[in-house]
Amino acid sequence: xxxxxxxxxxxxxxxxxxxxxxxxxxxxxxxxxxxxxxxxxxxxxxxxxxxxxxxxxxxxxxxxxxxxxxxxxxxxxxxxxxxxxxxxxxxxxxxxxxxxxxxxxxxxxxxxxxxx
Amino acid sequence: xxxxxxxxxxxxxxxxxxxxxxxxxxxxxxxxxxxxxxxxxxxxxxxxxxxxxxxxxxxxxxxxxxxxxxxxxxxxxxxxxxxxxxxxxxxxxxxxxxxxxxxxxxxxxxx
Numbered sequence: 001x002x003x004x005x006x007x008x009x010x011x012x013x014x015x016x017x018x019x020x021x022x023x024x025x026x027x028x029x030x031x032x033x034x035x036x037x038x039x040x041x042x043x044x045x046x047x048x049x050x051x052x053x054x055x056x057x058x059x060x061x062x063x064x065x066x067x068x069x070x071x072x073x074x075x076x077x078x079x080x081x082x083x084x085x086x087x088x089x090x091x092x093x094x095x096x097x098x099x100x101x102x103x104x105x106x107x108x109x110x111x112x113x114x115x116x
Numbered sequence: 117x118x119x120x121x122x123x124x125x126x127x128x129x130x131x132x133x134x135x136x137x138x139x140x141x142x143x144x145x146x147x148x149x150x151x152x153x154x155x156x157x158x159x160x161x162x163x164x165x166x167x168x169x170x171x172x173x174x175x176x177x178x179x180x181x182x183x184x185x186x187x188x189x190x191x192x193x194x195x196x197x198x199x200x201x202x203x204x205x206x207x208x209x210x211x212x213x214x215x216x217x218x219x220x221x222x223x224x225x226x227x
Binding site (some may be wrong): 041048 | 120144150160161162165205207217218219220
C-alpha cells in the first residue's frame with residue numbers, strides 16, 4: 001500500500017480482555033517496528049522485525065505482550081489480560097532496508113487503546 | 117543511559133511569529149538526529165535529518181541546527197501558520213535500528 005496502515009484506529013477493552021492490533025507495512029519494506037506512546041510522551045520502542053524474524057523484543061513491557069510477523073509482511077501485536085497501564089497509542093513503523101540502513105521510518109497513524 | 121530531552125514542553129504563539137524548539141541528547145555513538153512532526157491522532161512524520169557533519173538544514177519554513185560538540189539541536193519555525201500546531205519530536209537513533217524519542221514540544225499557533 002501507499003502507507004503504513006493500522007487497525008483498528010481505536011480500541012476500548014475491558015480490563016482482563018485480550019486484544020490484537022494489526023499493522024500493514026508499506027509493501028516490500030523489510031523492517032517493521034512497534035512503539036508504544038503514552039499520553040504526552042514520546043514513543044518508546046517495543047519490538048523490531050526484519051522480514052519474519054523478530055530480532056529485538058527487549059522493549060515489550062511484560063510477557064502479556066506478544067508480536068508476530070509470520071510471512072514477513074503484516075504484523076500483529078497481541079496484548080493478553082489487558083491492564084489499565086496498557087492504555088496508550090501503539091504505533092507501527094516500517095522501513096525499506098534492514099539493520100544498519102538509515103532510510104528512516106514511515107509511521108502508521110496508530111491504534112489508540114483504552115483499557116477500562 | 118541514552119536520552120533525548122526537549123524544551124519547552126509546550127509553547128503557544130501567535131500566527132506569523134517565529135519560534136525555536138530545543139533538543140539535547142546523550143545518545144552515543146551518534147550518527148544522525150531527526151525532527152518529526154506529529155499531528156494529533158496521527159503518526160510522526162519526518163521533517164529533517166541532520167547528520168554528524170551538518171550544522172544547518174532548512175526545509176521550507178523549518179530550519180534545524182546541530183551542534184555535535186554540545187549535543188544540542190534546535191528547530192526554528194519561521195512565520196508560523198495555524199497548521200504548524202502539532203507536537204515536534206526530536207529523535208536520535210541508538211544502535212542500528214532503534215530510535216530514542218524525546219517527549220516532544222507541543223506547539224499551539226493561535227490566530
